Amino acid sequence: MLDHVIRGATVVDGTGAPAYTADVGVRDGRIAAVGKVTEKARTTEDATGLVLTPGFVDPHTHYDAQLFWDPYATPSLNHGVTTVAAGNCGFTLAPLNPGRPGDADYTRRMMSKVEGMSLVALERGAPWTWHSFGEYLDALEGRIAVNAGFMVGHCALRRYVMGPRAVGGQPTGEQLDAMVRLLREAMDAGAWGLSTTQSGTHSDGDGQPVASRHARPAELLALARAVGEHEGTQLEAIVAGCLDQFSDAEIDLLVELSATAGRPLNWNVLTVDAAVPERVPRQLSASERARKAGGRVVALTMPILTPMNMSLGTFCALNLIPGWGPVLGLPVPERIARLRDPGVRAELLRRAGSKEAGVFRRLADFGRYVIGDTYSEANRGLTGRVVRDIAAERGQDPFSCLVEICAADDLRTVLWPMPTDNDPASWALRAETWSHEDVLLGGSDAGAHLDRMCGAPYTTRFLGDCLRRRRLVGLEQAVRMLTDDPARLFGLRERGRVREGWHADLVLFDPERIDAAPATLVHDLPGDSPRLDSRALGVRAVWVNGVEAIRDDEVSGAVPGRVLRSGRDTRTVSTR
Numbered sequence: 001m002l003d004h005v006i007r008g009a010t011v012v013d014g015t016g017a018p019a020y021t022a023d024v025g026v027r028d029g030r031i032a033a034v035g036k037v038t039e040k041a042r043t044t045e046d047a048t049g050l051v052l053t054p055g056f057v058d059p060h061t062h063y064d065a066q067l068f069w070d071p072y073a074t075p076s077l078n079h080g081v082t083t084v085a086a087g088n089c090g091f092t093l094a095p096l097n098p099g100r101p102g103d104a105d106y107t108r109r110m111m112s113k114v115e116g117m118s119l120v121a122l123e124r125g126a127p128w129t130w131h132s133f134g135e136y137l138d139a140l141e142g143r144i145a146v147n148a149g150f151m152v153g154h155c156a157l158r159r160y161v162m163g164p165r166a167v168g169g170q171p172t173g174e175q176l177d178a179m180v181r182l183l184r185e186a187m188d189a190g191a192w193g194l195s196t197t198q199s200g201t202h203s204d205g206d207g208q209p210v211a212s213r214h215a216r217p218a219e220l221l222a223l224a225r226a227v228g229e230h231e232g233t234q235l236e237a238i239v240a241g242c243l244d245q246f247s248d249a250e251i252d253l254l255v256e257l258s259a260t261a262g263r264p265l266n267w268n269v270l271t272v273d274a275a276v277p278e279r280v281p282r283q284l285s286a287s288e289r290a291r292k293a294g295g296r297v298v299a300l301t302m303p304i305l306t307p308m309n310m311s312l313g314t315f316c317a318l319n320l321i322p323g324w325g326p327v328l329g330l331p332v333p334e335r336i337a338r339l340r341d342p343g344v345r346a347e348l349l350r351r352a353g354s355k356e357a358g359v360f361r362r363l364a365d366f367g368r369y370v371i372g373d374t375y376s377e378a379n380r381g382l383t384g385r386v387v388r389d390i391a392a393e394r395g396q397d398p399f400s401c402l403v404e405i406c407a408a409d410d411l412r413t414v415l416w417p418m419p420t421d422n423d424p425a426s427w428a429l430r431a432e433t434w435s436h437e438d439v440l441l442g443g444s445d446a447g448a449h450l451d452r453m454c455g456a457p458y459t460t461r462f463l464g465d466c467l468r469r470r471r472l473v474g475l476e477q478a479v480r481m482l483t484d485d486p487a488r489l490f491g492l493r494e495r496g497r498v499r500e501g502w503h504a505d506l507v508l509f510d511p512e513r514i515d516a517a518p519a520t521l522v523h524d525l526p527g528d529s530p531r532l533d534s535r536a537l538g539v540r541a542v543w544v545n546g547v548e549a550i551r552d553d554e555v556s557g558a559v560p561g562r563v564l565r566s567g568r569d570t571r572t573v574s575t576r
Helices: 102-115 119-125 133-140 154-166 173-189 217-227 248-261 279-293 332-339 342-352 355-363 387-394 398-408 424-434 458-468 475-482 484-489
Strands: 002-011 020-027 030-035 041-046 051-054 056-058 081-086 147-150 193-197 234-238 264-268 296-301 369-371 415-417 439-441 506-509 520-525 529-533 539-544 547-551
Touching (some): 002 506, 133 173, 154 217, 173 217, 217 234, 234 248, 248 279, 248 296, 279 424, 296 424, 332 342, 342 355, 342 398, 387 398, 439 475, 439 484, 475 484
Parallel strands (some): 002 051, 193 234, 234 264, 264 296
Antiparallel strands (some): 506 539, 520 529
16 A cells, blocks of 8 residues: 555656656655556545656755754755755864864854854754764754755864864874874765865854865865765865856866865855856866866856845854955944944945955945844834935935944844846856756755845745746756756765655645745744744645655654765765
8 A cells, every 4th residue: 555645746757857747656755656546545635736846955055953953954845855965165063072072162153153053053952962973963863854964074074183273283194194084984974975165254253264274285185085985975165266266276176176086076156147257167167177187076056046134233244355354343333433434434345346355246236235124213114225215315325324224223234235146147147057067056055144044945936937937947957957966966866856666755836836935034043043934835745755744834743854874875976
């Protein structure tokens, strides 16, 4: 007997093949039948007019901590994501050296700073009972509703072996050997491979460059060689040029890392903007060179525009503009005084518009900002208004106007920059870029920057765009890009397609309604900490390993997800 039958669905199987109408039967966590199903089932449902697809795979998340207090990985699961890749950007919660209990606090403060996670939620929401990477994975086993795979973070490896000298120091030969052994142990336990960062935007809780930023190429290559010795592994790397354009040295490093390991290396995020036409060819030149060298470098790019709010009062992307950090790091009264100084504002604008600001130049058009939440009587009625219009009414330049609005709220004002790349030319360039063999949709950062952005709903928003708005790609291709493409990159075993015998990770949705609601601020993290959340529209149900996990945007309470371990659940995707 089957556990469940979905009858009369329009099946989009993930391969890019044309959609077809079929019944799909599920038994023991697997897809048992596709076609005309006559076998009896415990439960059935009519899916006439609805689309059934494989579960979506998000290749870049930071759910490493959130899964402990939110096993449903919301809102990703609501939006059809049944498998998440975490442990990215060189940051993981394990391993932790048992001889230094204070390393857990250092890790929490680092994650709070670099990934915008609530420190209170990190302290209260996770048990922090592990030391080895395997113990961390075991702590999640059997208690999550999504499938989750984890890279092991370079920063954690360095900290475990080198202690505080991981920041600023170089390992001895013995210490490098110890790091390699630790990485091997993590992969033996199921880690998907190594993630690392050399990005100048990544600083720890003490304001210092995170540990992996101090690693030299020889260290990185030694770790990459170890990755290549284990089945079903990957590399993920962030360098400074990911934000704008790679340097020659960065391309050399990415290519050599992938070729040395013989494994794919993915990076994020490829920003597509018709106003900077040279960026995409430059970034994808790394992929072309890698293939010639026996490697593969894959760029992640988002298929939607994900708004990220800003603030002059708390750490955000504005702090990362060269020259802005020291001013925005001052105590609030002094910060307001400095921002009101015309000379300071002029210098900040100059730095924001300079070449060294890279992709952050996009944040410098303050007239395009929309005012979000306000907190003072002086700002009553400004929510939802564009700064340029307010400035014109007041006879001010936009940046001066914005500063005064924020000062009236003691810098608590929420600011929403309007995207500069929402033009037809940029969307046409995106559609062209998506067709490249080494471009993959993703980069949501779900689980991170919780009160600043909500990238998790990119799946449903993209499908809604494909079905009812821009229609840059067809439904079958869009589904393949969200399912089979990432599943094949990671070597997931029997996931990513609607196929008999494969795992029953499935999404059933209404093609007339599929979409994501606007993000709203909620206070549902441990310690009443805030985050942005977005409801899924048109998603009838989501199954993980054959068990219903979501029905009409509500979690079922079941936790059918699995910790996906390298080798057992992933096969090697060789580049040679």
